[in-house]
Ligand code: B12
């Protein structure tokens with residue numbers, strides 16, 4: 001029986017490690033997940049007090065106040081000692097790190113510390129290392145360059161057999177100064193994978209100089225995160241899905257689990273973890289009407305919890321929305337990303353404005369709480385396209401809410417990043433311009449008469465002094481994307497934002513150790529457009 005420890009630097013994005021741990025358990029091996037350090041959100045004016053990732057996310061919140069996501073406090077010697085001590089107790093044969101691009105520097109440092117203390121191989125996996133495997137190999141001994149379910153079990157088997165690890169398919173490694181690229185693996189059949197491992201006794205959380213054992217992944221709170229499919233039928237260039245499609249083919253990468261297994265997992269989760277709501281993190285949950293029609297009645301009868309998911313303008317069909325609403329769909333997020341068709345074309349996302357408006361109207365007419373995602377600060381926006389977005393939002397159903405806007409991020413390896421480089425494009429609008437447009441966008445969500453909104457949008461004084469728009473804007477925005485277990489599904493609002501942003505400080509250090517049980521604490525991190533939703 002091999003013993004494999006996973007270190008997840010920064011809580012959140014934990015479905016990967018829970019999945020791998022489950023595969024190991026099922027195959028008779030032992031596993032441990034260590035959540036090391038937390039991210040939090042703070043107003044930009046205060047972010048200098050904290051450490052930031054190179055790709056720190058920005059979140060444009062209430063009154064267009066810009067907040068920094070992915071902030072953290074320095075990693076302390078005590079925290080490193082707790083990490084090493086926890087690993088020592090577990091005696092791993094292999095240590096795995098799971099990461100996206102954002103925390104790669106911090107993960108590199110943690111890896112260096114762990115390497116000093118242990119003489120066991122270290123493997124990195126996740127979207128970040130898959131996108132930049134050679135760079136990852138500067139820190140880790142091996143890199144998983146794709147899906148990890150079969151890889152981790154084969155590694156465990158080879159450890160047991162005392163066999164070499166370097167030629168496992170799907171793994172790159174460094175040996176004799178050279179990068180060894182083992183052959184890839186076919187994508188997994190999603191019905192063959194295990195249910196993710198959320199067992200508290202196999203999870204440890206280290207943060208703020210404290211170690212808490214026996215945690216339910218605390219960013220999940222009372223919600224249960226699940227993905228019923230991998231892949232997406234669309235190919236927006238700013239999203240990892242289009243990169244996956246380049247690697248595996250569009251058709252091949254889109255796979256969905258059977259309704260039977262999804263329901264079985266949820267019934268189990270309800271019984272075991274007392275979850276109160278379900279978050280379907282599928283890239284576009286509303287694809288495949290046949291699957292939805294099989295799923296909805298069974299979910300209603302056997303799970304019956306309120307749920308949330310992503311939809312896409314083209315896949316928001318009235319009959320399916322009604323069916324899902326009847327099954328428990330409490331709120332849904334639709335991706336718009338821009339109100340300018342010209343900008344959308346630059347993103348390889350050709351959606352026309354009427355289609356988006358029609359889809360949103362469908363959501364509203366079906367009585368579902370609707371949210372939309374919008375990306376901002378992109379290299380292809382101009383004064384005219386921002387104006388178009390404002391005009392578009394004026395026509396977009398006012399009942400549709402937003403949690404704020406997320407700036408475009410240039411992730412390595414993405415088509416969009418390449419497109420920007422080829423076109424030598426850069427963000428041309430100033431912070432001040434954006435402050436103005438963000439406020440105008442938020443103004444469209446108010447109940448003010450249209451003529452007032454238009455007047456504000458045309459009067460020069462507001463252009464010169466955007467802050468004058470503030471009194472017309474609500475002091476708070478819903479905080480839907482906060483994975484803090486405090487989702488108020490009745491109103492789609494979370495009572496965590498405020499005018500000055502102070503209350504939006506969401507620090508996991510405020511969490512009481514006792515609340516890290518199955519019910520979860522109030523705390524977490526924001527996410528949004530840049531994570532590639534719809
Ligand atoms: C769901 C999701 C979230 C949820 C996570 C919920 C949860 N509890 O896990 C939330 C909303 C919290 C979230 C947050 C963020 N997200 Co997000 N998220 C996703 C999404 C849609 C799915 C990820 C997922 O869980 N997939 C399922 C698991 C099983 O797959 P996986 O993680 O890839 O793991 C597999 C392999 O990679 C591999 N593997 C992974 N780790 C390891 C480790 C080892 C040792 C091995 C061997 C293998 C291995 O094996 C796994 C099984 O096959 C992806 C987009 C996508 N379609 O992938 C974006 C995505 C991962 N997110 C992204 C981003 C940027 C973020 C944020 C940084 C946004 C922000 N600004 O705050 C935060 C980061 C939070 C954090 N603390 O790290 C980006 C990352 C881009 C990049 N190149 O870095 C993505 C790729 C979207 C995009 N823009 O393209 N996200």
Ligand code: SF4
Pocket residue numbers: 232233234235236239240241242283284312335532533534
């Ligand atoms: S942004 Fe959404 S619709 Fe576009 S490729 Fe990514 S997951 Fe699919």
